[in-house]
Amino acid sequence: MxxxxxxxxxxxxxVARLLRPLFRVLLRQSMSFVAFEAIAKxxxxxxxxxxFAIEGKKSSISRASILSGLTRKEVTRLVVEATQPVHREGADVIEGEPPRQRYNRAARVLTGWxxxxxxxxxxxxxRPLDPNDTATGFGALVRRHSGDMPVRAMLDELLRVGAVRRTEDGRIALQNAAYVPADGPLDKLDILGQDVADLIATIDHNIQHGADNPRYQRKVMYEAIPAEALPAFRQLGASQAQRLLEQLDRWLADHDTDLPAPGDTQAGPRLRVGLGIYYFEEPAAARTPDPTDPTGASS
Incomplete structure (x- = not known):
């Protein structure tokens, strides 16, 4: 016990610690606790x-009620609502592919470039690419590295996020080799859901299977770095991390295949695989005196 x-x-x-930065995002975007509670339920x-269904048995309302602590009536309502289309008055609608697919395709084009x-x-x-050159221009780049994404749609997307720009002679020039939306919160908030979910899933896996099948999960951190040293570390971290990610990207690209067609029983399983790196900083916590130390030294 x-x-x-x-x-x-x-x-x-x-949980309280991981919710603090999340709640800062939610409050900044004017999401109420009532709305968060509804999503959480x-x-x-x-x-x-x-x-969490029992092996060999179908999921049941009763079991979901026991696990979640919600009433059977509440679970039933949520299950029924999950099958209904959702419409929110005034909500923005993003046309085309789901954000994750759009993100992956655009990232592959930039990496290929x-x-x-x-x-x-x-x-x-x-080099800047001629949008009308079908052999070695922008269209060829998109067809080679994005699958069947329309060239015009890819160009609009990369222009939108600030990854490319038009030159004075009309060519398309690479401006940022990373797919990071430059304006607006929509895609950045979607990345929040993807990247944080991936990290938590890795931690969950290591809690359950870390002894015999661990996934890589490390960080380097010091508690009292002088603020004037941070610009140099940010530059060092970004350059070293970018170099590593490019090496890993080359390996993954060499092993990447098309997803099997629906019903294809001959193809082996495919997995979404990656390795993420992120930078963080926050004010150092003040050290408190150690009452057990007669010298009054900080702990």
């Missing part, structure tokens, strides 16, 4: 129904 109580205490503290029930010598100049750098 004592171990269980300790685990719950640690878990509650961990819905996802709690979805996870209970989809991921950086890596593929067909689209480089004599010095080996990504």
């Amino acid at each position: 004592e171990v269980h109580t300790r685990l719950q205490t640690v878990l509650e503290a961990a 819905r996802v709690y029930v979805e996870v209970a129904m989809q991921d 950086v890596r593929d010598a067909t689209f480089h100049d004599a010095a080996g750098n990504p």
Whole structure:
């Protein structure tokens, strides 16, 4: 019982800590607690129904109710609502592909531009591309590295996020080799959902299977770095991380294949795989005196 109580205490503290930066985002975007609570209830029930069914048995309202702590009536309502189309008055509608697919396709085009010598100049750098050159121009780049995404749609997307620009002579020049939306919160908020979910899923895997099948999860951190040293570290971290990510990208690109067609029983399983790196900083916590130390030294 004592171990269980300790685990719950640690878990509650961990959840409170991860919610703080999330709630800063939600409050900044004017999401009320009522709206957050509704999402939390819905996802709690979805996870209970989809991921925690007893092996060999169908998911049930009763089991989801027990696991989530919600009433059977509430679980039933949430399950029914999950099958209904959702319409919010005044909500923005993003046409076309889901954000994750759009993100992946655009990232592949930018990576291809950086890596593929067909689209480089004599010095080996990504060159501005003629939008009308079907052999070695922008259209060829998109067809080679994005699958069947329309060339015009890809150009509009890369212009929108600030990854490319038009030159004075009408060519398309690479401006940012990373797919990071430059304006507006929509895509950045979608990346919040993707990247944080991936990190939490890795931590969950390591809690369950870390002893025999760990996934890489490391960070480097010091508690009292002088503020004047940070610009140099930001530059060092960005350049080293970019170099590593480009090496990993080359390996993944060499092993990437098309997804099997629906019903194809011959193809082996495909997995979404990646490795993420992120930078963080916050004010250092003040050190408190150690009452057990007669010298008054800080702990």
